[in-house]
Amino acid sequence: xxxxxxxxxxxxxxxxxxxxxxxxxxxxxxxxxxxxxxxxxxxxxxxxxxxxxxxxxxxxxxxxxxxxxxxxxxxxxxxxxxxxxxxxxxxxxxxxxxxxxxxxxxxxxxxxxxxxxxxxxxxxxxxxxxxxxxxxxxxxxxxxxxxxxxxxxxxxxxxxxxxxxxxxxxxxxxxxxxxxxxxxxxxxxxxxxxxxxxxxxxxxxxxxxxxxxxxxxxxxxxxxxxxxxxxxxxxxxxxxxxxxxxxxxxxxxxxxxxxxxxxxxxxxxxxxxxxxxxxxxxxxx
Amino acid sequence: xxxxxxxxxxxxxxxxxxxxxxxxxxxxxxxxxxxxxxxxxxxxxxxxxxxxxxxxxxxxxxxxxxxxxxxxxxxxxxxxxxxxxxxxxxxxxxxxxxxxxxxxxxxxxxxxxxxxxxxxxxxxxxxxxxxxxxxxxxxxxxxxxxxxxxxxxxxxxxxxxxxxxxxxxxxxxxxxxxxxxxxxxxxxxxxxxxxxxxxxxxxxxxxxxxxxxxxxxxxxxxxxxxxxxxxxxxxxxxxxxxxxxxxxxxxxxxxxxxxxxxxxxxxxxxxxxxxxxxxxxxxxxxxxxxxxxxxxxxxxxxxxxxxxxxxxxxxxxxxxxxxxxxxxxxxxxxxxxxxxxxxxxxxxxxxxxxxxxxxxxxxxxxxxxxxxxxxxxxxxxxxxxxxxxxxxxxxxxxxxxxxxxxxxxxxxxxxxxxxxxxxxxxxxxxxxxxxxxxxxxxxxxxxxxxxxx
Numbered sequence: 001x002x003x004x005x006x007x008x009x010x011x012x013x014x015x016x017x018x019x020x021x022x023x024x025x026x027x028x029x030x031x032x033x034x035x036x037x038x039x040x041x042x043x044x045x046x047x048x049x050x051x052x053x054x055x056x057x058x059x060x061x062x063x064x065x066x067x068x069x070x071x072x073x074x075x076x077x078x079x080x081x082x083x084x085x086x087x088x089x090x091x092x093x094x095x096x097x098x099x100x101x102x103x104x105x106x107x108x109x110x111x112x113x114x115x116x117x118x119x120x121x122x123x124x125x126x127x128x129x130x131x132x133x134x135x136x137x138x139x140x141x142x143x144x145x146x147x148x149x150x151x152x153x154x155x156x157x158x159x160x161x162x163x164x165x166x167x168x169x170x171x172x173x174x175x176x177x178x179x180x181x182x183x184x185x186x187x188x189x190x191x192x193x194x195x196x197x198x199x200x201x202x203x204x205x206x207x208x209x210x211x212x213x214x215x216x217x218x219x220x221x222x223x224x225x226x227x228x229x230x231x232x233x234x235x236x237x238x239x240x241x242x243x244x245x246x247x248x249x250x251x252x253x254x255x256x257x258x259x260x261x262x263x264x265x266x267x268x269x270x271x272x273x274x275x276x277x278x279x280x281x282x283x284x285x
Numbered sequence: 286x287x288x289x290x291x292x293x294x295x296x297x298x299x300x301x302x303x304x305x306x307x308x309x310x311x312x313x314x315x316x317x318x319x320x321x322x323x324x325x326x327x328x329x330x331x332x333x334x335x336x337x338x339x340x341x342x343x344x345x346x347x348x349x350x351x352x353x354x355x356x357x358x359x360x361x362x363x364x365x366x367x368x369x370x371x372x373x374x375x376x377x378x379x380x381x382x383x384x385x386x387x388x389x390x391x392x393x394x395x396x397x398x399x400x401x402x403x404x405x406x407x408x409x410x411x412x413x414x415x416x417x418x419x420x421x422x423x424x425x426x427x428x429x430x431x432x433x434x435x436x437x438x439x440x441x442x443x444x445x446x447x448x449x450x451x452x453x454x455x456x457x458x459x460x461x462x463x464x465x466x467x468x469x470x471x472x473x474x475x476x477x478x479x480x481x482x483x484x485x486x487x488x489x490x491x492x493x494x495x496x497x498x499x500x501x502x503x504x505x506x507x508x509x510x511x512x513x514x515x516x517x518x519x520x521x522x523x524x525x526x527x528x529x530x531x532x533x534x535x536x537x538x539x540x541x542x543x544x545x546x547x548x549x550x551x552x553x554x555x556x557x558x559x560x561x562x563x564x565x566x567x568x569x570x571x572x573x574x575x576x577x578x579x580x581x582x583x584x585x586x587x588x589x590x591x592x593x594x595x596x597x598x599x600x601x602x603x604x605x606x607x608x609x610x611x612x613x614x615x616x617x618x619x620x621x622x623x624x625x626x627x628x629x630x631x632x633x634x635x636x637x638x639x640x641x642x643x644x645x646x647x648x649x650x651x652x653x654x655x656x657x658x659x660x661x662x663x664x665x666x667x668x669x670x671x672x673x674x675x676x677x678x679x680x681x682x683x684x685x686x687x688x689x690x691x692x693x694x695x696x697x698x699x700x701x702x703x704x705x706x707x708x709x710x711x712x713x714x715x716x717x718x719x720x721x722x723x724x725x726x727x728x729x730x731x732x733x734x735x736x737x738x
Contacts, residue, residue, distance in 0.1 A: 020386075022386070026384055027666070028671075029674075031671035035667050041392075042663065045397075049404075052404075
């Protein structure tokens, strides 16, 4: 009778494994495997968390890169204007038109530098709530920077951090040349029709363009780093998931075979039990 | 001639008694605690002029087939089995409260709570990130309180079970005392109180489920019982048990009601319940409190070093605990204004996420018994299940032993239907044989009477 009950319990357990798809649901099923499975689930959640961090940081980096590319384009346009202004054949009317064009580009540059993503302003350093650039007569080149020089870091793996963006201050300045100061000088030179001053500014714009390309490359390098780590984590996740599955998931083929074996033992035990119970001396009285 | 009739009458009488005994055995085959009887018959003789002359048969006694050593072993195994079963059932209930497959257990909540600071570190000014910290902290607190309340409920349930068990043990002691008296009174009348002795076996087995008793059976069937070296029942003494509870620690002790002397109960249901209440559940509760307290201290230490977005006032993240996980809560200031969550290490540099990063980094600190927070949470929530697994192995082993011992006991004391039916056939034939002798004697009488007539 005990064996019949044992077989019945075993069958019900196997049925549960098939229905739930898991052979370990509680620590009492297999304490060591349960603990290992939970530790693997912890690692899995860690990887998923870091992947979410990467996705968030990457969105910031991609927005930053797009903005930096726009800035480079605007600087190239500015360089073209400076080149045209340096040509002494320009008339006063043309200089005025060029001045307006430069002012428009200056606005566009400020707009690009004030880009936002879900976490806030991307070039305001750690002060992501603050609008980083604003027109300000007291600011260098008439534009002040309101953010911080330090940038937010994001941890994307144990001990690995990325800086998804660059500081606005670092963008506007290179080797003592300030972007907005250069633009202000260009506007002044254009309004005065000073072609020689304009020609002298070409090198500054070249330096600014190269600097912005460098900044964009820095961001691109961070994106590559994120992509690499993301892929590595994806691969690790697959390994962990496979290990986890081997620990807790039901092996259907094996379980079905166990069900058949247990069913056979169950039926045999019942047959033997009923056959013994049927034998009685009462039949011979 | 007269002796022939007497001989056959004695044969019929004994065969009838034999049939009665067999019928009694058969009808009690499934009665718990029943011990089979066997009729002892002896020949009757008398010394006459021709020496020893047979006068038939008579029933001398009923043999009461008991195997005391096996019964005592069964009692011991029963105590161990009951102890293991109570513990296993309790830890299984705790395991169900600690572990779910929905992903909201203490380990996952601890990890998500610390991760929310990692998220805040990368966007320290983000309102959603700050809200997430509060939400995850609340979920972590809920998980802690669920575990804590599961332990507390189990302790309350255990204490109720202890009281219930003491009442049951006292009733059983009273019953056994009554049985001792019935047996004594039957002895005084020169009888055997077989039914009382059957009930005694059953009651002793029931009592041994509750506590580790030592029994001594006298030759006449009376029983003496001692628990933890103290005699609680003898033919002229009964000592009831009494429960005492320390109002502060809720530690339970068992004492003798008359003398107030403490007795040690280490096995059986009661032993298990006492151990659960006084040790196991206290250890679980202390471990949880220790884990939460250490984590709170670490989080508060880091948090109070940093600055929120609005001012430079140092603040704890969690309110001060009074040592119990049940009192865990987030600082009211932080719930009212999420900008007070400290994420930055330098005052005035809004957005620096160093402090949030440091708090997230606690996940790797060995904060409790050499374990990192999530590792400890996994270890903690797995502990009841690990115990259930080990206890169930013990239960399987004891069950096998009990099965073997019960089979041994049944071989001696139990009713074997085949044997009883075979006895019935024998007694039936003996009855028919004796009746035939009587019939022959009657015919002989009639023959003689017809000659005389």
